[in-house]
Amino acid sequence: MKKRMLRAAACLLSPLLILGGCTDGQAQEEYRLEENNKLVIYTSHKEEVYGPIVKEFEERTGIWVEVVTGGTNDLLERIEEEDGKGSGDVMFGGGVDSLNAYRDCFDPYISSQGEQLNDAYASADGVYTVFSKLPIVIVYNKKLVISAGTPRSWRDLINSHWKGNIAFADPDRSGSSYTALLAMIQILSEDMSKEEVMDAFVANLDGDLLSGSGEVLQEVTAGKKLIGITLEETVLKEIDQNADIGMIYPREGTASVPDGTALIKNAPHRENAELFIEFTVSEDVQRLLEDQLYRRSVRKGAEDAEFKEVHYDLDYSEQYREEILAEWRALTKQ
Amino acid sequence: MKAVIRKSFKRELFLCFIVVALVPLVITGCFLVSVLKARLSRDYEEKTQEQMVSVENRMTGVFDEMEQVAEEIMSDTVIVDGITQTDSWLKNKAYNKLYEKTQDLREVAWFHVYDAQGRCSLSTSPQAAAGELPAYWGILKVARTHSQEMILRRASWEGQTTDGLCLQGARAILDEDEECLGFVVVDMTETHFETILSGAYDEQNGIAVLDSFWEDVYSTKMAKEAALAQTLRTRRMAGEDLRQVTDGITFFIAPMEQTGLYLILGKEPVFTQDVTSMTIGVMMIMAVCSLLLCIVAAGVMSNYLTAPVKKLLRAMARVEGGDLEVQIESGRKDEFGQLSTSFDGMTRQIKENLDLQMRQQKELNDSNIAMMQAQLNPHFLYNTLDTIKWVAKAHHVPELATLASGLARILRTSISEAQFISLSEEVSLVCAYMDIQKIRFDGNFSYDVELPLELEECMVPKMIIQPIVENAIIHGLKERENGHIFLNIYEEEETLFIEVYDDGCGMDETILGLLKKRNREELKGHIGFYNVDTIIRLHYGTQYGLYAENQEQGGARVRITLPIIRE
Numbered sequence: 001m002k003k004r005m006l007r008a009a010a011c012l013l014s015p016l017l018i019l020g021g022c023t024d025g026q027a028q029e030e031y032r033l034e035e036n037n038k039l040v041i042y043t044s045h046k047e048e049v050y051g052p053i054v055k056e057f058e059e060r061t062g063i064w065v066e067v068v069t070g071g072t073n074d075l076l077e078r079i080e081e082e083d084g085k086g087s088g089d090v091m092f093g094g095g096v097d098s099l100n101a102y103r104d105c106f107d108p109y110i111s112s113q114g115e116q117l118n119d120a121y122a123s124a125d126g127v128y129t130v131f132s133k134l135p136i137v138i139v140y141n142k143k144l145v146i147s148a149g150t151p152r153s154w155r156d157l158i159n160s161h162w163k164g165n166i167a168f169a170d171p172d173r174s175g176s177s178y179t180a181l182l183a184m185i186q187i188l189s190e191d192m193s194k195e196e197v198m199d200a201f202v203a204n205l206d207g208d209l210l211s212g213s214g215e216v217l218q219e220v221t222a223g224k225k226l227i228g229i230t231l232e233e234t235v236l237k238e239i240d241q242n243a244d245i246g247m248i249y250p251r252e253g254t255a256s257v258p259d260g261t262a263l264i265k266n267a268p269h270r271e272n273a274e275l276f277i278e279f280t281v282s283e284d285v286q287r288l289l290e291d292q293l294y295r296r297s298v299r300k301g302a303e304d305a306e307f308k309e310v311h312y313d314l315d316y317s318e319q320y321r322e323e324i325l326a327e328w329r330a331l332t333k334q
Numbered sequence: 335m336k337a338v339i340r341k342s343f344k345r346e347l348f349l350c351f352i353v354v355a356l357v358p359l360v361i362t363g364c365f366l367v368s369v370l371k372a373r374l375s376r377d378y379e380e381k382t383q384e385q386m387v388s389v390e391n392r393m394t395g396v397f398d399e400m401e402q403v404a405e406e407i408m409s410d411t412v413i414v415d416g417i418t419q420t421d422s423w424l425k426n427k428a429y430n431k432l433y434e435k436t437q438d439l440r441e442v443a444w445f446h447v448y449d450a451q452g453r454c455s456l457s458t459s460p461q462a463a464a465g466e467l468p469a470y471w472g473i474l475k476v477a478r479t480h481s482q483e484m485i486l487r488r489a490s491w492e493g494q495t496t497d498g499l500c501l502q503g504a505r506a507i508l509d510e511d512e513e514c515l516g517f518v519v520v521d522m523t524e525t526h527f528e529t530i531l532s533g534a535y536d537e538q539n540g541i542a543v544l545d546s547f548w549e550d551v552y553s554t555k556m557a558k559e560a561a562l563a564q565t566l567r568t569r570r571m572a573g574e575d576l577r578q579v580t581d582g583i584t585f586f587i588a589p590m591e592q593t594g595l596y597l598i599l600g601k602e603p604v605f606t607q608d609v610t611s612m613t614i615g616v617m618m619i620m621a622v623c624s625l626l627l628c629i630v631a632a633g634v635m636s637n638y639l640t641a642p643v644k645k646l647l648r649a650m651a652r653v654e655g656g657d658l659e660v661q662i663e664s665g666r667k668d669e670f671g672q673l674s675t676s677f678d679g680m681t682r683q684i685k686e687n688l689d690l691q692m693r694q695q696k697e698l699n700d701s702n703i704a705m706m707q708a709q710l711n712p713h714f715l716y717n718t719l720d721t722i723k724w725v726a727k728a729h730h731v732p733e734l735a736t737l738a739s740g741l742a743r744i745l746r747t748s749i750s751e752a753q754f755i756s757l758s759e760e761v762s763l764v765c766a767y768m769d770i771q772k773i774r775f776d777g778n779f780s781y782d783v784e785l786p787l788e789l790e791e792c793m794v795p796k797m798i799i800q801p802i803v804e805n806a807i808i809h810g811l812k813e814r815e816n817g818h819i820f821l822n823i824y825e826e827e828e829t830l831f832i833e834v835y836d837d838g839c840g841m842d843e844t845i846l847g848l849l850k851k852r853n854r855e856e857l858k859g860h861i862g863f864y865n866v867d868t869i870i871r872l873h874y875g876t877q878y879g880l881y882a883e884n885q886e887q888g889g890a891r892v893r894i895t896l897p898i899i900r901e
Contacts, residue, residue: 031570031576031587033573035572038571052471052472055488055549056471056472058547059472059476064547064570064571066568071797180363235454283470284470284471284475287468287470288468288471292468
């Protein structure tokens with residue numbers, strides 16, 4: 001009885017099924033992508049940086065690229081969570097110190113163009129491949145500070161002349177601020193201990209700390225602060241937008257925050273990922289960085305005449321990070 | 335459920351009708367809808383394909399023209415010389431040429447001439463000729479290496495303001511030594527695309543142009559809102575079905591030959607939820623209508639079928655009660671009519687058989703009596719009883735005399751051959767019987783008889799009153815001192831009424847019920863009643879008979895009705 005009813009129901013429903021799906025498998029087949037023609041990139045760069053590079057990569061290689069964007073730390077945590085089982089192939093962006101901290105999530109890769117690259121920040125065991133450098137500079141408001149009176153060096157920044165007039169992001173929150181603080185400690189270490197440097201600098205900030213590096217330029221262009229400490233990239237971009245601000249490379253030299261690219265462990269499209277890493281350090285891309293993206297090339301021969309480069313001690317930075325930040329917190333709380 | 339349906343013929347019919355009416359309705363409905371849908375979708379697809387072809391033709395037309403114009407610009411020495419020219423008069427001449435060459439296409443694109451380093455030298459865009467394109471990068475690099483054709487690329491932001499810029503084309507200008515002199519660059523903005531496409535497609539549809547990596551080059555408003563390009567690219571990257579059931583929009587993809595671009599047309603699906611639900615709604619209404627029709631038809635049909643059966647059942651019940659006069663007399667000509675006729679025939683036959691049997695029985699009785707009369711000479715009995723009477727008188731025992739004369743009279747009447755006797759004879763017989771009983775019961779009751787003179791000569795079956803009176807004495811006055819029996823005989827409308835009243839305890843209600851039903855089996859002890867009733871009915875028909883009831887003031891009344899027959 002039941003069977004008969006089921007059969008009857010099936011007979012009744014069959015026309016309804018015809019009403020349903022009409023899919024064209026042909027188009028499906030025609031537009032199927034081969035797996036070896038794909039690449040998945042995790043990036044913390046802004047679209048203006050990754051956009052042209054990814055587009056050019058696609059057009060030159062014919063590889064389809066899927067871009068997953070996010071903050072550096074979010075992406076790194078995601079990679080760690082995925083533990084080599086995710087879809088990501090390449091982590092594009094993020095300071096090399098951050099990449100180094102998650103070294104277990106990456107497969108070592110040493111670029112075939114290693115010879116042509118500046119080895120100052122190169123990873124010895126190939127955890128990452130350096131992509132660009134972002135030097136730290138002093139920015140000032142041209143309307144409020146005459147060029148003759150601008151600060152010229154890191155030491156000037158602890159001069160009480162600028163007390164309360166410096167825009168600086170909290171190093172606890174901003175990676176570039178931390179690098180700047182460390183560069184200052186490193187450069188002034190000849191005659192001052194790191195505690196003395198921090199003490200003097202915090203006193204000069206007069207308790208004003210910004211919550212993000214983006215705010216530094218806002219404060220300076222708006223005239224709320226006279227000078228600020230931030231990345232060269234952002235200043236150059238702002239100047240290109242006709243902002244009335246000036247930029248100074250400190251006399252003692254300055255440190256650069258390098259960022260890099262790393263090959264994610266067990267990448268599903270490893271070959272394409274390697275191609276991409278090679279592409280990021282290729283002459284064309286590195287040239288584009290300087291030409292259009294306000295960044296510094298990591299290739300040899302692109303050494304910068306405008307400023308003296310101070311070697312930024314990554315090991316020191318990593319080792320003393322907690323100690324320095326704790327000290328900083330204690331000082332700024334007063 | 336099944337049990338409930340099986341209980342009623344009407345419900346069974348109703349179920350049958352529903353199946354017969356609804357199943358074909360649903361099947362044909364579904365079939366129609368599916369055919370309609372398939373047909374509509376096909377037409378729709380054809381129409382869309384036409385539209386896509388028209389859009390594609392228009393765009394490839396523009397691209398072809400562009401390529402032609404680019405070639406003309408390349409081969410024009412005035413323009414090519416103007417690239418590096420600083421002399422404003424010569425530059426002006428080059429500009430004039432450029433505007434002359436591009437006048438047909440300026441509505442749909444901007445033309446620029448770049449120098450070999452990627453600096454813009456001449457431009458038809460409304461902005462001043464400025465800006466740079468990296469020669470080592472992007473479109474210029476490709477154009478340099480593929481100098482024989484026009485390269486088309488999705489515009490990106492490097493080097494220039496990107497407001498509304500969608501597509502870029504470039505072609506390298508080479509001299510005889512294959513040395514690069516510069517580039518012809520064509521820029522197409524959203525406005526340009528709108529101009530090209532206006533009127534080529536239905537405004538309700540969305541058009542998107544994708545590059546070879548399915549990145550969005552240009553999307554109309556609708557395509558942008560539906561995020562056609564992004565959705566398709568994501569699906570293609572993930573290896574999912576390009577068209578999915580959940581899509582609110584159906585789309586069609588066509589590659590544009592040679593350009594490496596793809597044309598996407600997005601459309602609202604032809605069979606929207608509205609249409610589908612409306613179709614289902616109409617089908618539901620039709621189903622409800624036929625359901626109502628089924629209910630009405632089932633009612634009418636079952637009545638038509640069950641009415642004669644019920645009539646037959648009722649007639650059958652009456653026959654069971656002994657009424658063989660029943661006739662159905664159906665006017666129908668169908669099987670039910672035939673059945674009724676056979677039934678009528680059957681009852682007639684039974685009645686005839688019964689009559690015949692009765693006659694035979696009577697003959698047998700008659701012969702029995704004749705035999706008894708033959709065996710025992712009745713005159714011997716009368717004479718003996720007469721002798722007892724005279725002996726009793728001689729010895730002054732009047733009761734014995736009464737008993738003997740009464741008994742003699744009863745005996746004479748009951749064994750006489752006559753079936754019918756006059757009413758006066760019958761009454762005197764009953765009086766004799768009552769006199770005997772009076773002596774038997776020690777004078778405990780009295781009686782009166784009312785017999786009009788003109789009815790004395792009426793003929794009635796013999797011994798029909800005696801059983802009634804016997805019953806009244808034995809059952810009605812059983813516990814009674816000084817009971818009274820009243821025999822009342824009268825005529826009304828050609829019917830003879832014989833009534834026996836008593837003032838005793840009345841008759842048991844169950845006995846009265848059994849008498850009404852003429853149930854012989856249950857009437858033990860009152861079989862006299864039944865016999866009287868049956869004799870009258872057999873002789874005169876069912877309109878006559880015996881009726882008993884209790885009186886309000888106590889006691890019973892038994893009435894016998896008979897036709898008046900005089901000798």
